[in-house]
Amino acid sequence: CTHYLFIVVVAVNSTLLTINAGDYIFYTDWAWTSYTVFSISQTLMLIVGATYYLTFTGVPGTATYYALIMTVYTWIAKGAWFALGYPYDFIVTPVWLPSAMLLDLAYWATKKNKHSLILFGGVLVGMSLPLFNMVNLITVADPLETAFKYPRPTLPPYMTPIEPQVGKFYNSPVALGAGAGAVLACTFAALGCKLNTWTYRWMAAWSQSG
Numbered sequence: 491c492t493h494y495l496f497i498v499v500v501a502v503n504s505t506l507l508t509i510n511a512g513d514y515i516f517y518t519d520w521a522w523t524s525y526t527v528f529s530i531s532q533t534l535m536l537i538v539g540a541t542y543y544l545t546f547t548g549v550p551g552t553a554t555y556y557a558l559i560m561t562v563y564t565w566i567a568k569g570a571w572f573a574l575g576y577p578y579d580f581i582v583t584p585v586w587l588p589s590a591m592l593l594d595l596a597y598w599a600t601k602k603n604k605h606s607l608i609l610f611g612g613v614l615v616g617m618s619l620p621l622f623n624m625v626n627l628i629t630v631a632d633p634l635e636t637a638f639k640y641p642r643p644t645l646p647p648y649m650t651p652i653e654p655q656v657g658k659f660y661n662s663p664v665a666l667g668a669g670a671g672a673v674l675a676c677t678f679a680a681l682g683c684k685l686n687t688w689t690y691r692w693m694a695a696w697s698q699s700g
Contacts, residue, residue: 497543501556504539505563529620529667534678536560536586537615540593541607541682546689550598557590585626589619604683612676620667 539560540553561584592614593607600606 497546497556497559500539500542501559501563504535505560505567525623525663526620526667526670529623529663530671530674532586532623533589533616533619533667533671533675536589536619537593537612537675538678538682538685540590540615541611541679542685542689544593544597544607545604545683545686548602550594550602553590553593553597554587557584557586560586585619585622588622589615592618608676608679608683612679613672615679616671616673616675617668620664620671623667624664 536557540556543556544550544553546552593611596611596614597603597607600610
């Protein structure tokens with residue numbers, strides 16, 4: 491019971507944080523800047539939960555299963571927004587699944603070595619998700635068309651783009667997102683492993699108290 495309770499809680503919270511990470515597809519002038527931050531936040535939300543679940547079960551493949559749960563939860567949550575006029579095609583592509591597969595691969599290929607999972611898995615997820623996210627952005631919807639189709643008139647004045655920000659980060663949001671993501675994802679993978687340790691300690695203490 492504790493096993494399923496934790497996976498539901500972690501996956502729901504991770505999904506909620508992920509789907510609210512930013513609407514980079516809307517604000518075309520700020521697209522590249524927002525895209526970088528958005529990709530990094532996606533990476534970190536995925537890897538901390540996937541690593542936690544993967545090390546909790548000890549079964550390669552559960553990181554991909556976790557990403558699938560996130561994807562389905564996102565479809566449900568954004569489906570409600572779709573009824574209010576939100577562009578549903580923005581989240582149709584399961585962008586987390588390929589990166590989660592790489593995490594599983596790192597865990598399996600190193601014979602369930604936790605340190606290799608943190609290092610290799612973190613780098614693979616951090617570098618791959620911005621790439622898959624760009625494929626998602628390019629193939630699913632045109633940002634400019636979407637921006638005009640779904641205007642945001644309630645955007646406050648201080649958020650209104652004054653000049654185009656393309657080229658802000660050397661015109662390579664994928665490279666910046668992948669570089670920063672690769673470093674940060676290792677840290678969050680370690681956090682996922684530590685959360686697993688804390689969970690076992692909590693479960694042991696809870697069982698003894700009963």
